[in-house]
Amino acid sequence: xxxxxxxxxxxxxxxxxxxxxxxxxxxxxxxxxxxxxxxxxxxxxxxxxxxxxxxxxxxxxxxxxxxxxxxxxxxxxxxxxxxxxxxxxxxxxxxxxxxxxxxxxxxxxxxxxxxxxxxxxxxxxxxxxxxxxxxxxxxxxxxxxxxxxxxxxxxxxxxxxxxxxxxxxxxxxxxxxxxxxxxxxxxxxxxxxxxxxxxxxxxxxxxxxxxxxxxxxxxxxxxxxxxxxxxxxxxxxxxxxxxxxxxxxxxxxxxxxxxxxxxxxxxxxxxxxxxxxxxxxxxxxxxxxxxxxxxxxxx
Numbered sequence: 063x064x065x066x067x068x069x070x071x072x073x074x075x076x077x078x079x080x081x082x083x084x085x086x087x088x089x090x091x092x093x094x095x096x097x098x099x100x101x102x103x104x105x106x107x108x109x110x111x112x113x114x115x116x117x118x119x120x121x122x123x124x125x126x127x128x129x130x131x132x133x134x135x136x137x138x139x140x141x142x143x144x145x146x147x148x149x150x151x152x153x154x155x156x157x158x159x160x161x162x163x164x165x166x167x168x169x170x171x172x173x174x175x176x177x178x179x180x181x182x183x184x185x186x187x188x189x190x191x192x193x194x195x196x197x198x199x200x201x202x203x204x205x206x207x208x209x210x211x212x213x214x215x216x217x218x219x220x221x222x223x224x225x226x227x228x229x230x231x232x233x234x235x236x237x238x239x240x241x242x243x244x245x246x247x248x249x250x251x252x253x254x255x256x257x258x259x260x261x262x263x264x265x266x267x268x269x270x271x272x273x274x275x276x277x278x279x280x281x282x283x284x285x286x287x288x289x290x291x292x293x294x295x296x297x298x299x300x301x302x303x304x305x306x307x308x309x310x311x312x313x314x315x316x317x318x319x320x321x322x323x324x325x326x327x328x329x330x331x332x333x334x335x336x337x338x339x340x341x342x343x344x345x346x347x348x349x350x351x352x353x354x355x356x357x358x359x360x361x
Contacts, residue, residue, distance in 0.1 A: 068134055070097040071109065075127040076200055078117045131220075132340045135205045158189045159345050161335075162201050163211040165291050166192040168310035171361050172211075172228065179352045186345050196261055196289025202338050208346055213270055213308070214332045222342070224335040224350050230361035231309040231330050232271070233322040235294075237301040243321040250328060254280035256304045259294065260287040271331065272306050295320060310361055330360075 074083045074094060084091045102109055109123035119127065159179070163169070169176075169190065176188055193201055193210055199218060201207040209224075216223050234252075236242050242252065254276045261268050275281055285303040288294045298305050299319040308331055312322045335353065337346055 065137070067097050067101055068130055070094055071101055072127060072131060072134060073204075074098065074110070074117070075119055075123065076203060078119075080117065128220075131203070135338075135341065138205055157345075158187045159183075159349060160189045160191065160206065160208045161211065161349075162191040162193040162207040162209070164193045164195050164198060164213065166314070167211060168228075168230075168314060168361055171310065171359065174359070175227070175352060175356060178356060179349055182352065183345070183348055186348070194290040196263065196287075198263060198267065199336075202336065202341075205338075205341070208341070208343065209335045209337050209349060211333055212336050213267075214334055215266060215270060216334075216336050217264075217266060220339055221336050222339050224337070225353050226332055226334050226358040227353050228333050228359040228361055229330040230333075232306050232325040232328060233309050233312060234325050235298050235305045235307050235311065236321050236323060237299050238319050238321050240301055240304065240321070242304065242323060245323050247324045247326045249277075249326055250306075251276045251278060251280075253282045253304070253306075254278075257283040257285040258303050259297075259305050260284045262287055262289070271308070277327075291315065 070083065070087060070089070070093075073086055074080065077083045077086065080091045080094050083089075084094050087094070098110060105122075105126075107122050108120050109126060111118045111120055163172075179186075180188065191201065191207065193207075193212075198210065198212055199216075199221065202210050202221065211227060214223065234242065234248050242248055242256075250273055253273075258272050261272075265274070273282060274284075286297060288297070288305075294305055294307075295315070295317060297303050299317065306325060307322075309322075309324075335346075335350065
C-alpha cells in the first residue's frame, strides 16, 4: 500500500464521505473510490460498507485504521521535522504549540493561561485555531493539532483528557422575535415545545450541551444538522431552531437578531485540553503544567 493510498484510506475513515475526502485531498471522488477498491483487492476483503447514502467502516476497516494511524502520523511528523530543519535550521524542539478550541472559544478570557505558557516557554509560540463543532476530534486525529480544548465529557479511546481548564454556564440562543426572547431565564424543560439542532458528532458529546430529552423525559425535536457557528446563527436568527450554547457566546458572538437567555438548573459546562494518546510530547506536558498551576478558570 502506497503512502498516498494510506492517506486516502485514513481520511475516508475519518470523513466517511467520498466527496469530502476528495475535497480535503484535492482529488476527484473517482480517484478516492479507485484507491479504496485497489486496497480492498490487495487485502482481499471490504474495508468500508457503502451505499449511495451511507459509508461506514467494516470491522476490518476499523482495525486497519487503528493500526495505520500511529505509524502514518509518526511518518508525517518525521517528514515535517526534516523539512523544518532543512528550510530554517530550526530544531524540532522549537516548533509551535498548535492549539485548537471549539468555535474559536473565549480567547480573551484564556489569555492568562496563554501568557503564562509563553512566559515560561518562549521557544514554543502558541498557534491558535478554531475547531468546527461538527468535527471536534478531526484536527487531532489528522495530526494538525497538538491539543484541542473541548467541552467534556470526551470518551474517545484514542484521545486523552487533561486537567480541567475552565467552566462556564449555558445560555439559550433564540431569534430576537422568538417567544422566549424576552424571558429572564429558561430551563431545559422549556425545550419540549421547541426544535433544536442536530450535529454529526457522538451522541454523548452533543447531549452534554443539547440534550435529546427534557429532565422530565419529553423528547426534544431535532432540526437541521449544523457543523459550525456560522451555520448555527443563521438558522437561530431565522427562528427555525433554538440552541443551547456556552455562555461565552454572549460576549464573543453578540448579534442584533439573536437573544441569549440564561439556562438554569443545570451544572456548568467543563472544558479541558485533549490530545492523541500516541502523540504526547514535552510541549504538551509543559502546557498541562501551566493549567495545573493556575487552576481552572470560571467564566
